[in-house]
Amino acid sequence: MKKHLILSQLALCASLAFAGVSVQAQEVKGSAQAAQGKVWLCVGCHSIPDYRADYPFTYKVPMLGGQNAAYIASALAAYKKGERKHPTMRSVAASLSDQDMADLGEYYAAQTASSPNNPLK
Template sequence: MTRLQVLGLTLAATFLATATVHAEGDKAAGRKLVYTCNGCHGVVGYENAYPQYPVPKIAGQNQQFIINALHEYQSGERKHPTMTAQAQSLSDKDIEDIAAYLSSLAK
């Protein structure tokens, strides 16, 4: 291998390693924060009144997905009045903690 190839492989490996790193979050703190989430997301068969659709279950969901979704509600990229209000009240640490806890649960 040439030096350029080794350098390229090293850079690629470094990029992939850092791209998969995500916040850990504190599961115990997250467990305390999800009480408001359970009001909708924890009720079996619960549906939104208007427009009518099933409320998604978030227990067991991918941690990074939860983090991304809550940040998207904060920024307005995702739109839902209740979720926007809930997300805007959370700090980045709160979001990481909630995501750590919810992703640790069985689906």
């Protein structure tokens, strides 16, 4: 009887651990609609054609409209982790959750380079 109880408890622990890993492994789904309230962080630089930022070096700021959503989210995550070095982008990305990054990726993927501020029109 005691052996059966121990095996039951082990099976329960294993299934709970597996369920936790499954939930954690699920990918965050982005929403272009949700990003509309978050994009103000980006448009000041990324919606200006041929814009160049000059701190601490001169950077040609890319237009983001039409970029792949996963690429945008991945780039933001790399800034947040310190794998990419631009100081302004690192500070902006540090304030973003994984959901924010996925939403911003979808927002810019829904656009073209010539429609940087109105992806849902």
